[in-house]
């Protein structure tokens with residue numbers, strides 16, 4: 532199958548590399564032409580995925596115009612806040628050509644519109660089949676060929692979605708399909724917020740009990756918020772929800788978790804964000820989700836406290852106290868999977 536991956540950060544590069552290893556026809560298109568030239572010359576993405584050789588079968592080009600029209604599947608591997616511009620450029624490049632699926636690899640909610648990745652794609656490329664690829668997949672581990680599983684979420688799991696699933700799957704990556712796109716995408720967005728919270732727990736040296744409690748209540752919050760926003764409860768207990776929550780809250784590699792750890796240690800949020808070279812999706816997604824929950828009157832106390840820490844200057848220790856001293860209640864308050 533013919534894939535084009537737009538964006539050569541850590542994940543776009545790792546996923547393209549995986550597809551090449553799976554014998555798919557794949558072209559990786561970095562955003563900057565000079566980055567494409569570097570990747571072609573060095574056969575390594577030293578900026579975002581150092582130490583991993585790109586196989587000869589992985590084509591790299593800086594000329595998106597030349598390749599997108601011939602793709603069956605276009606994968607968008609940019610940060611969530613850059614998806615709209617990336618789709619606009621893609622629309623111009625596609626002209627009359629029709630790719631069969633445009634799917635996002637991003638895990639964030641758009642600021643202001645509060646649209647999920649596939650909704651952003653649909654708003655810029657109406658009539659296009661859209662989807663999301665999400666789940667617990669640290670880029671470096673996938674690039675090293677370590678086993679992982681993820682979800683390809685599309686509104687209709689039709690024959691073509693099954694073909695894409697098969698093309699993406701192999702001995703090191705098992706791909707499941709889902710037609711609950713909202714659930715898969717909200718799982719990917721929300722888990723990044725809670726990974727920052729888990730990092731805060733570590734920065735505050737609260738111990739393993741605290742992190743376990745946080746993750747458990749975070750899952751309940753994910754289900755409650757997600758279901759209220761149109762997702763199915765069961766999806767949050769799968770790879771895109773629980774799976775990615777566990778991976779990101781525990782992964783030593785997680786940029787969201789690590790950022791939260793620094794915040795918990797008392798570092799200033801603005802200073803941390805100013806010096807970042809790679810994306811921390813949970814930061815802006817906290818703002819987008821908090822606004823959305825407030826607009827809809829949804830109760831999301833962990834998300835609320837994370838917003839207070841990241842955008843309102845609240846001290847992490849104060850936020851912890853606020854969560855611990857909330858009104859006591861029964862554990863069964865959240866919806867259970869059907």
Ligand SMILES: NC(=O)c1ccc[n+]([C@@H]2O[C@H](COP(=O)([O-])OP(=O)(O)OC[C@H]3O[C@@H](n4cnc5c(N)ncnc54)[C@H](O)[C@@H]3O)[C@@H](O)[C@H]2O)c1
Pocket residue numbers: 538539540541542543562563579608609610611613616617636637638639668669670671808809810812
């Ligand atoms: N790295 C991972 O392990 C991983 C795994 C699964 C999903 N994701 C998700 O994939 C998305 C991309 O993450 P990443 O890890 O590849 O990021 P990264 O920080 O490694 O790289 C960022 C990428 O985004 C591009 N970019 C930055 N600003 C841009 C802009 N304004 N317009 C277009 N492109 C821009 C950069 O050129 C680069 O290709 C994120 O939503 C992330 O949550 C990452």
Ligand SMILES: O=P(O)(O)OC[C@H](O)CO
Pocket residue numbers: 638666667668669670726775778779784785786787788810811812
């Ligand atoms: O490094 P993070 O925190 O952006 O997490 C990467 C992936 O989303 C893990 O599945």
